[in-house]
Amino acid sequence: MYTPRHFAETDLAGLDALAAHDPFVTLVTVADGVPAVSHLPVLYARDGERIVLRGHWSRANPQWRHGDGPALAIVHGPHAYVSPGWYPDKEAAARVPTWNYAVAHLHGALRVHDDAAATAAVVAALSARHESALGSDWRFEPENPAHTGLLRGIVAFTLEVERFELKFKLNQNHPAANVTAAADVLAASGREADRQIAALMRDRLARRPPGDEP
Template sequence: MYLPRRFAETDPAELDALLARDAFVTLVTVDAEGLPFASHLPVLHRWEGERLLLEGHWARPNPQAGHRGPALAIVHGPHAYVSPTWYTDPRAQVPTWNYAVAHLSGPLAPFEETEALQTLVAELSAKYEEAVGSDWRFPGSAPDTLSDLRGIIGFRLEVERLQLKFKLNQNHPEANVVGAAAALERLGGESAEVAALMRERLARRPARA
């Protein structure tokens, strides 16, 4: 990933926030013919000290299922178009796109043990059922579906390289950031999320003497 220093983040808590917001990642590997292959999958993550692990599962027919070796997981944060008309000097600026994203790379290892798959599916379903206010749980709420575990293969990604890119107008003067953030807030939704991140970065700037 192209990562200018001014847009780089180093705080692991920023990754936790991105994954809490949206843990539906893009998992990229290279197949036997040297071609990239991507799957879109929900994951769980956990820290073991400074070691970060991602876990999820493929449908068994997925050509990527069972891949072992280098992989890249892309975590997608909020993003929004930024118009130069929101700046104090629009005739001297061009449109851009503000966004937050994380790239996590390292060795990927599959697993097929029934107990491990059951634990994974139980944790994934509990997380998202709770989010929608449901008390459905696996396998207790549907014991007859345990046999469906044969249709999936689990994976574990041990993250060796973490890159966090938060491109949020850090290269602009304060007035431009404030103007663009205000416009994005008016748009609401995901644009307002970007605005909040912009204001957070602006607040971190050293005060001028």
């Protein structure tokens, strides 16, 4: 991923926040030179720098047949259009439109688990997490034949992350006045992602060392 130094993120707390907010990732594998892409909910876990994703495919999805091997998971964060008209120095610096966003690329070794126990564990954990967030009481019941019979239609996987790239493009290459002005406009937006980007922009600006002005 192309990441200018201004936008490179190293704090894994940023990744934790992205995964907690939106655990629906893009999973990319390559077989015989042809990429395959799936969009999947995952379970994210981190212990220090050890990061693991777990999820499952439909058995009808041919990606699982790629087997064990390298894979890329893309964790998508919020994004927002930024108008040059919001910057105080728009004329003097000849500013142009841009797009602010946060994203993570997780590279690692994919392992396929085509067995009922592993698949049941993933389904149970996924449903418990998302059902509880809705206040719902549905649960996967391993003793229920109607539930366990469905496991034949899916295949579980684990992605052990070996390398991560975090890009938080939030106007860090602009003077503080520009960041503040753009964040103020986005914070007043009716679009949730705009407000989330505004919060990230303000957070990164607050971390800027004194005197470190682009």
